[in-house]
Amino acid sequence: MQNVAAPARLSTADAQFEHDFAQRLHWSAEQDAAIEQRVADILADVQQRGDAAVLEYTARFDGLSADGMAALELGKDELKAAFDGLPAAQRQALEAAARRVKSYHEAQKKACGESWSYRDEEGSLLGQKVTPLDRVGIYVPGGKAAYPSSVLMNAIPAAVAGVQDIIMVVPTPVRGSVATGGAGAATATRGERNELVLAAAYVAGVTRAFTIGGAQAVAALAYGTAHIPRVDKITGPGNAYVASAKKRVFGQVGIDMIAGPSEILVLADGTTPPEWVAMDLFSQAEHDELAQSILLCPDAAYIDAVQAEIDRLLPQMPRAAIIAKSLNDRGALILTRDMEEACAISNRIAPEHLEVSSRDPHRWEPLLRHAGAIFLGAYTSESLGDYCAGPNHVLPTSGTARFSSPLGVYDFQKRSSLIEVSEAGAQVLGGIASVLAHGEGLQAHARAAEMRLK
Structure with a gap:
């Protein structure tokens, strides 16, 4: 049987949008x-x-x-x-x-x-x-x-x-x-x-x-x-x-992190060739059936064009069955009122990979607060970040980009505080520490500071 990919078609103008949007985002991280x-x-x-x-x-x-x-x-x-x-x-x-x-x-x-x-x-x-x-x-x-x-x-x-x-x-x-x-x-x-x-x-x-x-x-x-x-x-x-x-x-x-299924969110203003965006959605959907690919765009005709490219390109893909199931179960093509609203929805999702596929990506980048990695411009496919752009491809998933970061040098380092108090400094800090330590009922702490006072 031929694989067919029909991501959910949503519109922020619909009364049911919030409910349908929440259902599409839901993924349980609970293990069997x-x-x-x-x-x-x-x-x-x-x-x-x-x-x-x-x-x-x-x-x-x-x-x-x-x-x-x-x-x-x-x-x-x-x-x-x-x-x-x-x-x-x-x-x-x-x-x-x-x-x-x-x-x-x-x-x-x-x-x-x-x-x-x-x-x-x-x-x-x-x-x-x-x-x-x-x-x-x-x-x-x-x-x-x-x-x-x-x-x-x-x-x-x-x-x-x-x-x-x-x-x-x-x-x-x-x-x-x-x-x-x-x-x-x-x-x-x-x-x-x-x-x-x-x-x-x-x-x-x-x-x-x-x-x-x-x-x-x-x-x-x-x-x-x-x-x-x-x-x-x-x-x-x-x-x-x-x-x-x-x-x-x-x-x-x-x-490093507990990773969930891979994700891509494409913010498009309708100026990128639709076949590029369709393939970018495929690039994450082919990982596994639980991967999530979402398009946010204020242009309904452009969304139609992307769907047409999905239909045309899918039979050419070796992992077509996996892509189709991922897009059918978790994918979405969402019509927004404008790009500002698309940016606001993106921040709610906090995606692993975020493509800003627009003519002027730097106009929208300041509005984007939460994402594992942000790919700016039509020529910046997510796959380049996976392999050779330079930044790390180990990224937070499942909305955790709201509070966590890509893997980096800092994950393989630790920090120790350095404190060397001078004799003059002990006179200033000792009195402060003494008062606070007595207030906490920790007399040995207080005495240790007081012993260094002249």
């Missing part, structure tokens, strides 16, 4: 109870049995058997060999993307990631010391879903921040494997390794890499095993099991 329980069991098992549990789960879920964790570790020579074995065009594209991502994050570090201090009128030194995390883990989807761009976006800002150990985990399931369990082969059965992912790890400066995935990989990174070192933070996307595991280990380690 069975997944939550299974993840809890896996985490507890890995925490207790370490490498042995990781080996068993890798054999069971990925069909990848080994007699020890050393067989599941990728050496730096393997990563380099993967890079050297790529076609020249892929090597050049990977290096060009890495240069742009590194350049952006180096600028970000200069802007917000440096230590600073000053002395006040009494000569006391006050400031902030910025230091990198010692060790981080990056999770990269593997098997049929291979994302070398995710390697670059997670590893490069960590390296720019100054992280010394970057541990990558990537599942490499055996084709046709089933969750049957069992282990014991003398060496690891070669799974579905993606050479571009391994090459990206080489280019991005990954320190160590393991062919493991799922909740067991998250557990190994969070708790540490005999072979896999414990990390300070875990970043990177994954399936429902990975998301649940990251949520559960938060507190033992830091995490």
Whole structure:
């Protein structure tokens, strides 16, 4: 049966708009109870049995058997060999993307990631010391879903921040494997390794890499095993099991975010070729059926033209079935009264990716407060941001752009306050602290400050 994509057609002028709009936006982030329980069991098992549990789960879920964790570790020579074995065009594209991502994050570090201090009128030194995390883990989807761009976006800002150990985990399931369990082969059965992912790890400066995935990989990174070192933070996307595991280990380690389905919102004034906008909507819809693609536009005829292009282009897409279901279930083409109203609705949505596809995007950008990334102008397709523009493509989803930010250098740094009080400063601050400490009933605090008074 031919796939048909008919995103909901809404108008802000309709009396039912608010109800229909809310229904289209609704997405439950609640995980299935069975997944939550299974993840809890896996985490507890890995925490207790370490490498042995990781080996068993890798054999069971990925069909990848080994007699020890050393067989599941990728050496730096393997990563380099993967890079050297790529076609020249892929090597050049990977290096060009890495240069742009590194350049952006180096600028970000200069802007917000440096230590600073000053002395006040009494000569006391006050400031902030910025230091990198010692060790981080990056999770990269593997098997049929291979994302070398995710390697670059997670590893490069960590390296720019100054992280010394970057541990990558990537599942490499055996084709046709089933969750049957069992282990014991003398060496690891070669799974579905993606050479571009391994090459990206080489280019991005990954320190160590393991062919493991799922909740067991998250557990190994969070708790540490005999072979896999414990990390300070875990970043990177994954399936429902990975998301649940990251949520559960938060507190033992830091995490970047709990990501929901991918999203794109296009603000269009009707001046961009409609086939460009249709394909931009496809670019997120093809991720999975839960992805969301929305168009906001004050021109009804233009919305009709975009729908016509959706109809024309969809049969050409290899992932047409996924795109059609995503657009039918969660997509929307919304007619607004004007671009100002479109901007206001965009702020309510707080999308992951926001395209301002208009003749004068800088006219509207000041009105836009909440978005993971803002793509300005008709030539700025979201896909360029995914791969090589430079800014990070790990972005807040599900409206969390209202209070969170893209992954960046700052996610791989921590800040320590610096305080050096001079003798003169102690005379001023000691009296203040004494009064406040007595007011709180903390006499030892007060005495400690008073002892330094002349």
